[in-house]
Amino acid sequence: MKFKSQQVAYWFFALCMLLFALQIIYGFIMGFARIGMDGLHDWIPFNTARAVHTNLLVVWLLTGFMGAAYYIIPEEAQRELVSVKLAYVQLISLAVVGVLAITGYHFNIWEGRKFLEIPRELDYLVVINVLLFLGIILATLFKGKRQTTTALVLTMGLVFAALLYLPGMIWFDSQVTDSFFRWWVVHLWVEGVWELIMGGILAFLLIKLTGVDREVIEKWLYVIVGLTFLSGILGTGHHYYYIGVNKIWLVVGGVFSALEPLAFLAMALFAVYMYRKGEKSHPNKIALFWTIGASIVSFIGAGLLGFAHTLPQTNIFTHGTLVTAMHGHYAFWGAYAMIVLAIISYSLPNITGRKRHDNTNGHLAFWLSNIGMLGMVVALGVAGVVQVYLERRLGMDFMIAQEEAKIHFVVMLLCATLFTTGIILYIYEFIKYGKPSDEALTKKDETVLVS
Amino acid sequence: MLSKSQARTFFLGGTVVTFLIFIGLTVYSMAPSNDQSNHLNITEQVIKGKHLWETNNCMGCHTILGEGGYYAPELTKVIDRRGAPLIKAILQSPVPWAPNGRKMVAYEMSNEDADAVIEYLKWIGEIDLNGFDRVVSPLAKDKLKD
Numbered sequence: 001m002k003f004k005s006q007q008v009a010y011w012f013f014a015l016c017m018l019l020f021a022l023q024i025i026y027g028f029i030m031g032f033a034r035i036g037m038d039g040l041h042d043w044i045p046f047n048t049a050r051a052v053h054t055n056l057l058v059v060w061l062l063t064g065f066m067g068a069a070y071y072i073i074p075e076e077a078q079r080e081l082v083s084v085k086l087a088y089v090q091l092i093s094l095a096v097v098g099v100l101a102i103t104g105y106h107f108n109i110w111e112g113r114k115f116l117e118i119p120r121e122l123d124y125l126v127v128i129n130v131l132l133f134l135g136i137i138l139a140t141l142f143k144g145k146r147q148t149t150t151a152l153v154l155t156m157g158l159v160f161a162a163l164l165y166l167p168g169m170i171w172f173d174s175q176v177t178d179s180f181f182r183w184w185v186v187h188l189w190v191e192g193v194w195e196l197i198m199g200g201i202l203a204f205l206l207i208k209l210t211g212v213d214r215e216v217i218e219k220w221l222y223v224i225v226g227l228t229f230l231s232g233i234l235g236t237g238h239h240y241y242y243i244g245v246n247k248i249w250l251v252v253g254g255v256f257s258a259l260e261p262l263a264f265l266a267m268a269l270f271a272v273y274m275y276r277k278g279e280k281s282h283p284n285k286i287a288l289f290w291t292i293g294a295s296i297v298s299f300i301g302a303g304l305l306g307f308a309h310t311l312p313q314t315n316i317f318t319h320g321t322l323v324t325a326m327h328g329h330y331a332f333w334g335a336y337a338m339i340v341l342a343i344i345s346y347s348l349p350n351i352t353g354r355k356r357h358d359n360t361n362g363h364l365a366f367w368l369s370n371i372g373m374l375g376m377v378v379a380l381g382v383a384g385v386v387q388v389y390l391e392r393r394l395g396m397d398f399m400i401a402q403e404e405a406k407i408h409f410v411v412m413l414l415c416a417t418l419f420t421t422g423i424i425l426y427i428y429e430f431i432k433y434g435k436p437s438d439e440a441l442t443k444k445d446e447t448v449l450v451s
Numbered sequence: 452m453l454s455k456s457q458a459r460t461f462f463l464g465g466t467v468v469t470f471l472i473f474i475g476l477t478v479y480s481m482a483p484s485n486d487q488s489n490h491l492n493i494t495e496q497v498i499k500g501k502h503l504w505e506t507n508n509c510m511g512c513h514t515i516l517g518e519g520g521y522y523a524p525e526l527t528k529v530i531d532r533r534g535a536p537l538i539k540a541i542l543q544s545p546v547p548w549a550p551n552g553r554k555m556v557a558y559e560m561s562n563e564d565a566d567a568v569i570e571y572l573k574w575i576g577e578i579d580l581n582g583f584d585r586v587v588s589p590l591a592k593d594k595l596k597d
Contacts, residue, residue: 047511
């Protein structure tokens with residue numbers, strides 16, 4: 001680590017760990033409710049658990065992206081952050097807004113718009129918080145000694161993510177229009193600008209971990225984010241097939257959604273090729289596992305599983321079923337959770353100065369969480385197919401179909417236990433690393449690359 | 452071989468072109484002549500119903516227009532399937548409605564609020580969903596007539 005201000009990232013990552021742990025707890029509450037064990041219903045009904053589960057996901061990933069930016073931008077711009085104090089103010093205010101929102105969900109204070117449940121009053125605080133974050137990042141970047149493509153793509157992703165939050169704040173009388181513009185936020189985030197952020201972090205990690213020339217990596221980064229927008233922007237149409245808007249989206253959404261896996265395929269090939277091309281080996285094997293893993297799992301989860309149910313002919317049956325939840329879990333895990341865990345794994349030894357690179361717990365955390373998540377996704381997929389077949393093809397009542405799918409949630413809970421064991425090990429390792437240390441400033445990361 | 456500046460041009464050019472097409476298609480599908488949602492039938496009561504729908508996070512369990520929590524039934528054609536009186540009774544119930552043991556929050560809505568939610572659901576039921584309405588609610592009356 002070269003700059004002291006990069007230590008700020010540690011506290012963002014620590015908040016990530018806390019929120020991720022809470023997200024999993026609420027996931028279990030939902031899973032148990034689905035098999036009839038809903039003893040917490042009076043205090044935490046399903047809609048509360050779900051809003052907390054999905055919002056914590058969004059917030060911990062955003063917190064991770066912010067932490068990644070505070071770590072990456074000083075190194076790329078070759079200067080300290082313009083204000084460490086303001087970065088801590090931003091972190092604390094982010095945590096306060098999060099706590100307020102999540103507490104409110106337990107008292108029926110929310111907006112009931114999937115993924116955007118935060119009440120509009122709090123939206124304004126989110127906007128101020130994000131503006132402060134962007135101010136720090138942009139000022140650091142443009143006062144820096146250099147503006148690299150990696151830093152620019154990462155920053156562009158963060159700026160667009162902030163801008164795209166705004167359409168979600170407009171009130172519409174019509175449910176159809178509301179839904180239409182809600183997807184501007186949700187889809188264009190996760191299948192658009194968040195991929196820029198993922199690409200930026202991935203490029204930074206590949207430069208550091210493989211030793212491949214920056215110019216080569218950044219050239220392909222442009223191609224990948226180009227493919228992302230080329231397919232992802234018009235791919236928004238797959239959310240518009242059956243919500244009450246024009247049929248033209250069946251064609252546009254169908255064609256461009258089919259192209260969306262290309263960006264993820266390119267990302268996976270890019271990561272694997274750069275790893276193979278690299279002539280140097282980095283001792284941080286755990287970070288390498290998470291990095292390459294993210295690129296491959298995102299291709300399967302976001303690319304292939306997304307493609308599997310965004311063809312209009314399929315989607316007419318799977319829209320609004322557990323099939324969506326199956327795709328959602330693997331896509332978020334592969335594309336975003338794993339890349340955040342990758343940057344944390346890479347930066348922790350550099351921030352703390354403790355080189356716990358290649359230990360058993362770290363590897364176990366990777367494999368248990370990945371096998372557990374794959375099992376959860378398969379269980380959700382089977383439950384989704386059962387639901388589609390019984391409810392939509394045979395015309396059975398919703399709850400009768402749900403009863404038939406119950407057993408798959410038992411399997412899902414078992415797999416979730418395996419997943420959680422992996423994440424507990426990851427968090428345990430995070431704690432074992434200890435706090436940031438100034439000694440780490442004297443150790444140059446690049447010197448540990450070995451031929 | 453592709454140069455870095457060509458790659459940058461591909462990214463910027465592709466993004467601008469597809470974004471402009473996206474905006475064009477948005478304007479096209481929002482034009483009154485292409486309305487499939489009976490926008491003119493949105494009354495004050497429907498708006499109030501939507502507000503109640505959101506402030507109680509009904510979407511956290513149910514789905515509407517295929518969007519929501521997959522924990523409770525799709526409500527797009529629910530008035531057709533179940534009839535307004537039953538739905539009103541559920542919304543006003545002081546004890547949780549629990550079909551097959553799966554509980555719903557007891558909202559104990561006033562007469563006025565329950566009527567607004569029903570008007571909202573009626574308006575939703577009339578939207579042209581490009582065929583999805585007939586798949587999602589196989590028990591709806593219009594489907595049963597066929």
